[in-house]
Each structure stands twice: as C-alpha cells, then as structure tokens.
Amino acid sequence: MFNFIFIFNTLTLIQFSSAAYGSTVHYLEHGETFHFEPYSKGLELQTFCYKGRKKSIIYIWQSVLFQLNHPNEDYTLYEGSTPENVELEYSKNSHFWSTNIFMVKQKSFKINPFNTTCIGVISGDSYTVQISVINMDFWKLLMLGIGTFIFLSADTLSKNTFFHYVTGITFGVCASVLVLIYFISKIFPRKPFMYGVLGMGWSLVIYISRLLWENIQVVVKYYKFYVTWYILFTGLVSFILCYRWGPVENQRTINLIKWSLQCVGLCLIFNSSSYQEAATAQIVILLISYHLPQKWKLAPKTYWKKKFPPKIKLLTNEEYYQQGVVETAKALNSLRQYCSSPECNQWETVLKLSDVKRFASFMEGNSHLSDEEVLEYDSFIQNLTDDEEHNELTDEED
Known part of the structure; x- marks a missing residue:
C-alpha cells in the first residue's frame, strides 16, 4: 500500500x-x-x-x-x-x-x-x-436595447396572446430534453439512480444546449433532418398544450409574468456592460423614469412649447381652396354613407325635407348644389375679388 x-x-x-x-x-x-x-x-x-x-x-x-x-x-x-x-x-x-x-x-x-x-x-x-479590443461592442448594445424593450413592454407582453404561445412553445422545446431524460431513467430499475438522473436533468439540459450552441453549424449541417423534425414535433405538442389551457387570465399570474419579464430585462441591462457601476446607474435611471407621474414626464415638453411655440404656417388662397374642396367631398361622402346605413331613419329624415327629389338625387351621387346656387356663389366670389383689387389700387394711389 x-x-x-x-x-x-x-x-x-x-x-x-x-x-x-x-x-x-x-x-x-x-x-x-x-x-x-x-x-x-x-x-x-x-x-x-x-x-x-x-x-x-x-x-x-x-x-x-x-x-x-x-x-x-x-x-x-x-x-x-x-x-x-x-x-x-x-x-x-x-x-x-x-x-x-x-x-x-x-x-x-x-x-x-x-x-x-x-x-x-x-x-x-x-x-x-x-x-x-472592441471599442463599441454591437452585442452589448443589442443586449441593452432588448433589456430596455422587455422592461418597458412587460405589461403589454404579459397580456399578449401571441407572446403566450411563443414562450410556451419555446419552453416546451427546451424542456422536452428533460422529459426525454425522464423516460430514459425508467429503463434503470434502481430508484436512487433515477432520482440522481432527474436531479441532474437541468444541468444536462444546460450542458447539451451549450454544446449545441457551440457546434450549431456542425449540427445543422449534418443533422438538419433530425433537428428539424424534433423541433417541429416538440413545438406542435407544446402548441397543443398551450391551446388546451389557453392564455393566462388570472391577474395575479399576469403580474408574476410581468415582474419576471422586468427582472429579465434588468438582468440584460446589467450584463450589457462590464462597467458595472455605469450599468447600475442605467438601471436606476430607467426605474426612476418608469415610475415618474405622467404629468412630470410631460412637463419638459410643455415648458419647451411655451418657451419656443411652434410657428404657424398660414395657408395661401390656392391651398385654402384645395383643402376646402377635399374636406367638403369627404364630408358629403360620409353623409351619404350615414343616410344609407341602418342607423339613419330614412322616413323620418324625408319628412323633414322640403325637396325630396333633390335629396334623392344627392344620394345617387349628384351634386348637392343647384345651378342657381352655383351661379350665385361664382358671382359672389367675383364681386369679392373685384372689391379686393379695387382696395389694393386705392391703397397704392394713396
């Protein structure tokens, strides 16, 4: 010995x-x-x-x-x-x-x-x-952007049905490896060994995922057929389970999902930089801005508008005329649609009109003005233009 x-x-x-x-x-x-x-x-x-x-x-x-x-x-x-x-x-x-x-x-x-x-x-x-040395790491910037987006969109994502199915299918594909390990453990008769295999299950999943990530090109190139069918099968089973139970409706569960997403977002922001003090400062600024009252957030914008009011651009005569034609056509079309809809009581409307034939002609797409009204309007515009020209000549002579 x-x-x-x-x-x-x-x-x-x-x-x-x-x-x-x-x-x-x-x-x-x-x-x-x-x-x-x-x-x-x-x-x-x-x-x-x-x-x-x-x-x-x-x-x-x-x-x-x-x-x-x-x-x-x-x-x-x-x-x-x-x-x-x-x-x-x-x-x-x-x-x-x-x-x-x-x-x-x-x-x-x-x-x-x-x-x-x-x-x-x-x-x-x-x-x-x-x-x-990489002075500006693209992946760190991407991680910062994704973390900020997840944190700010956590409330919306936690209630989104599409997000529910995507996360459910993704988790199902990843967790299927653990299910596979469970069925393999059934081959071995000894229970202590089976418990050990189950205890090491997630470690094996992480190890296998890391191996696949490190050798993703080799796996896709030589085992593309098996990988594709495995993902399709496990994804289909996960979709069926998600569809069976449906999206989350309990408000407390939604809150837990929201808080979990916000924690994930903050972790991504913290790991987006090796300068941990600066990353922590980013998190603090994000948390403060997230919990600020809405009126405080709008205060700088309101002050800026008061201090530097936007310049108002006046319309020319031609622009004014064109805008009037466009808006009038829209309003008349909207009126025709309303009068043709079930919300309008046509008989009650007809009883209030003095010229039913003119209303019927308007509903058929004809002009809402008569020839006399058009002639009167043109004469008024002509007289108005003549008066303006006369006033301008008078001002020039003075």
Missing part, C-alpha cells in the same frame, strides 16, 4: 513538473499576437495576461476578445486575476483523474476590459494567441 502511494505521488509530481517547466507570463495589448512553439514533447503552461484599463464612461460598451488559434482540441485553459491564481488553478486540476464533463472548450471568448485577466494555456502543440 505504501509503495502504491509513493508511486502515485511520484507520477503526480512528474506530471506537474513537466507541465510547469517553461511556464512564462506574457502581457499582451490590443493587436498583439503571440506564436507559441513547444520546446519539448511534454505539456507546457503559458500564461497570457491583459492588464485592463481605467474605467471611463466612454468605454461602457467596450469588450476585449481573447482568441486562441489551435490546430485541435488538445489543450486546457485556466483563468485567474493574476499569474499566481492561474498556477494555483492549474495545480488544483493537474491530477490526471480530475476531469469535468461539463467543460466546453472555447477558442474565442470575451474578458473584462477593466480588470487584469490572465489565461493559462497548457498544450504540447504550437498555437497562436491574440488580444483584440
């Missing part, structure tokens, strides 16, 4: 020493690229650090991208705030029996631009490491 322990400790020490040999620290800045070439056949730990920058409001949506160009998946990453923390993480996980089935290897990921971050890479192959 003593010999086994001695051999075991010796192998562990040899493994740690061989990997730690040649361990160096490289401080990289924006645009810098480091090419690593192994000096021996053993594994070598190389630590790459980004010092970070001082926090400023102009860098609120900045991101730093760590890119590892490796020919295969035979590598391990360790993250820490200092090189010593990276070596400590490596020493904790350097034993050959310590494996994590939920670890998904990423060759490109974002780090905090305001903190010192160190990434340890252990590999026996050649690879390249690069640091890129």
Whole structure:
C-alpha cells in the first residue's frame, strides 16, 4: 500500500513538473499576437495576461476578445486575476483523474476590459494567441436595447396572446430534453439512480444546449433532418398544450409574468456592460423614469412649447381652396354613407325635407348644389375679388 502511494505521488509530481517547466507570463495589448512553439514533447503552461484599463464612461460598451488559434482540441485553459491564481488553478486540476464533463472548450471568448485577466494555456502543440479590443461592442448594445424593450413592454407582453404561445412553445422545446431524460431513467430499475438522473436533468439540459450552441453549424449541417423534425414535433405538442389551457387570465399570474419579464430585462441591462457601476446607474435611471407621474414626464415638453411655440404656417388662397374642396367631398361622402346605413331613419329624415327629389338625387351621387346656387356663389366670389383689387389700387394711389 505504501509503495502504491509513493508511486502515485511520484507520477503526480512528474506530471506537474513537466507541465510547469517553461511556464512564462506574457502581457499582451490590443493587436498583439503571440506564436507559441513547444520546446519539448511534454505539456507546457503559458500564461497570457491583459492588464485592463481605467474605467471611463466612454468605454461602457467596450469588450476585449481573447482568441486562441489551435490546430485541435488538445489543450486546457485556466483563468485567474493574476499569474499566481492561474498556477494555483492549474495545480488544483493537474491530477490526471480530475476531469469535468461539463467543460466546453472555447477558442474565442470575451474578458473584462477593466480588470487584469490572465489565461493559462497548457498544450504540447504550437498555437497562436491574440488580444483584440472592441471599442463599441454591437452585442452589448443589442443586449441593452432588448433589456430596455422587455422592461418597458412587460405589461403589454404579459397580456399578449401571441407572446403566450411563443414562450410556451419555446419552453416546451427546451424542456422536452428533460422529459426525454425522464423516460430514459425508467429503463434503470434502481430508484436512487433515477432520482440522481432527474436531479441532474437541468444541468444536462444546460450542458447539451451549450454544446449545441457551440457546434450549431456542425449540427445543422449534418443533422438538419433530425433537428428539424424534433423541433417541429416538440413545438406542435407544446402548441397543443398551450391551446388546451389557453392564455393566462388570472391577474395575479399576469403580474408574476410581468415582474419576471422586468427582472429579465434588468438582468440584460446589467450584463450589457462590464462597467458595472455605469450599468447600475442605467438601471436606476430607467426605474426612476418608469415610475415618474405622467404629468412630470410631460412637463419638459410643455415648458419647451411655451418657451419656443411652434410657428404657424398660414395657408395661401390656392391651398385654402384645395383643402376646402377635399374636406367638403369627404364630408358629403360620409353623409351619404350615414343616410344609407341602418342607423339613419330614412322616413323620418324625408319628412323633414322640403325637396325630396333633390335629396334623392344627392344620394345617387349628384351634386348637392343647384345651378342657381352655383351661379350665385361664382358671382359672389367675383364681386369679392373685384372689391379686393379695387382696395389694393386705392391703397397704392394713396
């Protein structure tokens, strides 16, 4: 037994020493690229650090991208705030029996631009490491916009039928993996094992979802037929269940959905920036503006209108005439529609009229004015125009 322990400790020490040999620290800045070439056949730990920058409001949506160009998946990453923390993480996980089935290897990921971050890479192959600074991260801006929209629209979305079906179908497709795990657990006779599988169900769902997200292109390319039919089948079952129970009608349940959506929106806003103080300030401003009385929100607009009233544009004679023709035609058409509708009592209306034939002609689409009225109106306009011209000539002579 003593010999086994001695051999075991010796192998562990040899493994740690061989990997730690040649361990160096490289401080990289924006645009810098480091090419690593192994000096021996053993594994070598190389630590790459980004010092970070001082926090400023102009860098609120900045991101730093760590890119590892490796020919295969035979590598391990360790993250820490200092090189010593990276070596400590490596020493904790350097034993050959310590494996994590939920670890998904990423060759490109974002780090905090305001903190010192160190990434340890252990590999026996050649690879390249690069640091890129994104001054305006589009995804963070998109996350901020989506979070703000969800928070402000939570009241409407919680009562929307379409949103009810979409979320129900989406949740059903994702949760169907958990149902699949449940039926698989029925194969095993021992109950403790089944409870363990169910307890790990959501962890497996998250792990599988992460794997699918990391390899979405490969899955869609080679398993497109199965993925399509799986989503269609589970989506159809989810739609049937949502249709059977119908949209939520209980007001307390609607309130819970609304508050949940608002919490999701605030979480998205908080995670939309690595500058947590600025993100918190955005949340505070949003909450204050959301709960302000309506008259307080309209006060700046009212004050601006009083201080700078809008200029009123007067109509010309031609514009006035055209507008009168258009509006008169609309009003006459609306009157014809009303008189033809069941809301109007035609016989009572006819009894009040002095010229029934003229009313009938108007309902058939003819003009509502007689020839004498048109002639009288034209004469009045002509006289009015002559008087205006005469007054203008008189003013000019004076």
